[in-house]
Structure formats: structure tokens, C-alpha cells
Amino acid sequence: MVVLMKVARMMVAAALLGLMPGADVKVVHITAERFSFTPSQVKVKAGTVVEFRIESEDTNHGFRIPAAGIDGVVPKRGKGELRVRFHAEKPGRYEFECSKACGAGHTIMRGVVIVE
């Protein structure tokens, strides 16, 4: 049972990584810095799997899409990038925000994914 669960997890991961046919993956690079995401608006078509690759120009930032339950930490400058996959199944606007306090203007660090 444990093995089957492990295999199932790997298959889900593989599907989401694009190793299995049918996954339409769109890679979006985002630069995070005090106090902005660039770009702050991302448009995709419904059904797309979006892989956000987020790199910081300064300190740790958070990348949170509340409507999808995504919340990750963007490593500090020069320490790598955060990769997050978002399956844009339904049309709508999905706001994202910095979820890790990063300075005086932290609360304005926001953006939106528009699924068409």
C-alpha cells in the first residue's frame, strides 16, 4: 500500500512536470524585489499548466496564490529560484502576493494571473 501511494505521488509529480503527454506547460519567469513582482500580470488560457520561476533581486519573498493554496518562499538573491506549478483549470482572476515580510512596502507587492 505504501509503495502504491509512493508510485501514485510520483506519477502525479511526473504528470505535472510535463513528463506525460497532454500537459501544456507554460513557463513564466518572474523577478521579485522590494516591492514588486515583474511581471505583475500574467495571462494564460484555461487548461494551461503554468510553471512560475521566481527569482529574487534582494531578500526572501513569498509567493502566495490564496485561491489555489499555493504558498512558497523565493530564495534570496543568488540562492536559486522558486518553481511553482499552477494548473489554470477555470477562467478567472487569481491574485498573488508576497507572503513573507520583506520591508516597508511589503503589502503592495502583489500581482494577478488572468485565466481566459
Add this chain to the structure above:
Amino acid sequence: MALTMVNKYRVPGYLITVALVLGAGLRGQAPAEAQAQARRIEELEKRVAELERRLGEVLGKKPEPVKVAAPETKVETAAPAQAETRLPVSGYMDFHFNKPRGEPGQVDFHRFVLLFGHSFSDRIKFWSELELEHALVEGREEKGELELEQAYLDFLIRPYFNVRGGMLLAPVGLINERHEPPSFYGVERPFVDTVILPSTWFDGGAGVFGDFGKGFRYKAYLMGTLDATGFDASEGVRGGRQKGFETSFRNPALTGRLEYHGVPRLALGTSLWRGSTGFNVPGVNPRVKIFEIDGRYRRGRFDVRGEFAQVHISKARELNVAMQREGLHPNVAERLRGFYLEPAVRVLPRRFPHELALFARYENFDTQNRMPRGYVPLKQFDRTAWVLGATYYPEPDVALKFDYTFMRNASAVVKAVSGVNVGIGWWF
């Protein structure tokens, strides 16, 4: 919604493929065989990790840091999370040694700042910044200051339209809203951001802000105005900040900022501020207008930033008369102007885990750029500064700073004072 977070350093794709193939082969096998197979997979993963580590050592590279935990998660809900969240306390500190030429040196714990935040929901958020300046506060003495620089609530409605109210930072200039020590070079903030634009500039108010998309975003606030009785020649309007202490709100100031972030590592901004400032001066109500434009850009090892700011004070002559500032006393000017340009380069090889930035900043600022009729500008207030220095980052949130400031002015009588500055600043 479905998602997964992956860590490019920890889960190589080929491992997952191998595991997938091996895992698929497990179907229909006896449990004992399957468990043995699983143990084998784990053992292989450990061996690959060990080999990667050894390879890194052989190549002279440091092991890649373990970064964000990457749970392979699938979320099957689109319901927004509404739980209250208390953010951990964060803050920044600024500790300086200043040695003006010909004077004894001083150490100063310039800023001890704590930031607190709370999310009541995904739509209502609180943010605050409490600052202790110069380490010591004593009643009725010229010592340090305990300041509530920010304490506001955000009501998030749409990305392009949100409402904010409370104690706010004036959205003016490059430094006022982005003043964490590792985010700027030099031990002290630029002179233009001190005597032309009075950072840190904060007061009570309310307003709107948002992001139009395409990289454009804005802020527009009604805030407490400046008090003209605090203006002077050497530091301009800086002494006029009310700092939210029983601020007069009879004629609130209107201020706004437009920013462009459409290109990675490029930030452009312009700010405006306009307010009537004479609520404490009988019969005179000078109107102050501030215009500012700034930019930052970084490409590879190089970055550059610059700013231009101008302050216009109407009825400056009447204000000087009312304040009895006549003769040779430093009078309030009609126009103050300043700008700076600061190129920098990061010099250490990329494989080095630390960073060292060398920078040079040229500043020109004049707090008596144009005087009202009947008043002569004092040349000691027409100043230029070359700030040359280095900032060493043992890690991105810790900055060890050194600079030398060559200060000059246009006066043949009063000499400007140059000096050396050493500092350490950190963010957590």
C-alpha cells in the same frame, strides 16, 4: 486547481522517470518484493545525492544550498483561504560610525526598527513599522526618537483599486518607501533624500493604490501636511514634518506616485506632493509643491540609480517676514533643488558566495536655489557631494558599508565638512 512546487536542486527529472518505471513495475508484485524495491529506490537516491556532493567538491564548488521545501501537492479546491495570519516580527537595524574631518568620531545605533503585520483575511491586512532612532529617548531633550512610521489597514478590492488608511509613508522619492539598509549603498541615505525630500516622511492619512497591469502602478493619498514654521535654509522642509503627532488636518496635503516596473530590474517613478503649510503662521499660508523623478536599473554586475527633486514654496518672503527671518539669518527659499546619480558594480566572481559592490554617488543639492524677492541666497547651502565607497554583503540581508564623503559648497567663507562613515545594516 492543481499545483506542485518543485525544487530544481533536489528532484532531478530523470530520477522521477526511473522511479516511475520502477514503481510501475511493482504492480502485481508480492509485498515483500515491493518493499525491497522501494528500499532500493531510496538507496539509489541517497547514492546519487552523495555522488553529486562529491562531484561538487571535486569541481571546487560549494554544495548547492537546500532551498524551498517542495512538497508535491495537489490541491483540488478553488476556495480562497480566509484564515487569519499573524506575520512573524521582522525588522532592520542600522549601526554607524561617523568621523567628520577635524572632529572626533561617533558611534550611533541610528535605527532599530521592528515591523509587525497581521492578515485579518485575504482582503484586510494590517502593517506597521515602529522605529527607535539614535538608541535613547528622553523626555524634553534633544535625544533619539521613538516613531510610529507606519500603521495602516489595507482593504484589498481589485488589483487596480485598493484602499489604505492610517499612518502612512509619503509616496515620494526613491528612498522614503524603500529604506531597508541593504537596499541602498552608502552608510547614510543620500543628501537629496534627506534635505530636499525629508525621508523618512510619514503622517496620518488615507488613500488608494493599485496596479494597472503592464508594469504601471500608482498611489494617491490625502495626508497630514507640513508645518511651515519648521522650514529652514539648511534642511529645507524637513523640520516641517508633523509625524502624525496631533497632525493638523484642516488642509490635508495631496500626494501621489506613479511607478513603472514593466521590465525586469528596471524601476522608474515620479512623485508629486502639494499642500498648504501655514496653519501655524498667522496671515500667511505658503503652498508647497514637490516634484520628483527617479529610476533604478540593474544589468549583470552593474546597477545605476538616480533621482531629481524640486520643492517650490509660495509666499516664502511673507513667511520669512512673519517668522522674523531677516538679514543674514538663513531664510526659507522659494525653490529647493537637488539630484544625484549613483553607478555601482559588483566585483566578486559569481562563484563566490558573498558580494562586494563598489559605488560612486554624485549629489548636487541647494536648499536656497531661488530666493524670494529681496533676499540673497547663501552659497554655503549650494552643495555638492562625492560619496565613494564599498558595500560588502556576506549574505543578501547583511550589508557592511564604508564610504568617504567629499563635501563641497559654493561659499568662500563657510567650509563644508567631509568625512568617513562606516556602518553595518541588516534586515531580518
